[in-house]
Amino acid sequence: MNKLLMLMLLIAVGGLLGCNTMAGAGRDIQRGGQAVTNTANHVKSEM
Template identity: 55%
Template sequence: MKKLMAVLMVAGLVGGLAGCNTIAGAGKDVERGGEAVQDAAHDVQHRH
């Protein structure tokens, strides 16, 4: 399950980066991807 979530997050990040047209847009996409990873890590920590 963890591997699936990681693959989906990476795919979303790559898709977001591919869709942006500017450096500022890329920075926002990376930030959103980082926030998604943080949220997933937070959820995993609180399950145990």
């Protein structure tokens, strides 16, 4: 029973860490997209 509880706890912690990692990756991708959009708008305004 103790081993099962530890296994469930480790899976829960791993899941939470995975969600946090994906959220951080999503923010990084969003910032990259915003930089591309800003550059495109800047080039467009200079034309």
